[in-house]
Amino acid sequence: MLTVLCERYSSLQNQYMELVSRNSGSDATAATSKKRKAECEDYVPMIGFSGKAESSFSDEDSCKKPKDCIKAKISRAYVRTNPSDNSLIVRDGYQWRKYGQKVTRDNPSPRAYFKCSFAPSCPVKKKVQRSAEDPSILVATYEGEHNHAQHSTPALSSLSPNSGTSNPRSAPVSSSSSAPTKSSPPTVTLELMKPTGLGNDTKNPTQQVDEPAIQKILVQQMAASLTRDPTFTAALAAAISGKVLDHKW
């Protein structure tokens, strides 16, 4: 089931990338041309899975005007959530304090403004808004870099804008039942490996598992531990139903 899930995830991601690349030439540039000075990023959206996402980074190659980008590193993360969930909470391992919310012109859903709880010593800010195209996707824009370590849910470290892409050799699935904040309900994180990480990446034979039996045992153990977690099954059902709906493009 996980393999099928990965394959469908890959194909859906490819379709989404195609759509984005098609639209980026016309709508995106027109829409961003009227934006203010701070919005100088180009984005390569990467949709995550089951409420979590891979971050996309635009620090070095996106800013055409260096003067606009000196003050803060800007990155953006796309997070898939349950569309019925109205909260603008993106759990990325850091603790945030909300200081404002605003309805913007180009998007009917409100935009929430967060500061790192370590402010003012940590200057990082975060903006979270639902995607206008797909309400199930939260767009989190990070400004600045944390000058401290994460202090909750290290399992979500791959969501951090400063941590980069998660290591494909790390555990592909992690569950987190401990809520870092009182307002965040317990969730299950499903960080699926990309297809290249499943052992069929011929470019990097040293990372392949030599013994299929070990792989099989690992998969069985992961599946057993996951199926024991009722929150995982609920989250998986929600993710699959969301993907099915997304497929009707």
Place this chain on the structure above:
DNA sequence: CGTGTTTGACCAGCGC
């Protein structure tokens, strides 16, 4: 009582 959220008001940048 301390901490975090909500929300209206205010401010600054930008285009006309």
Place this chain on the structure above:
DNA sequence: GCGCTGGTCAAACACG
């Protein structure tokens, strides 16, 4: 200069 818009402030409020 004026109006629009995004971003921030801060008092009021909620909650444990």
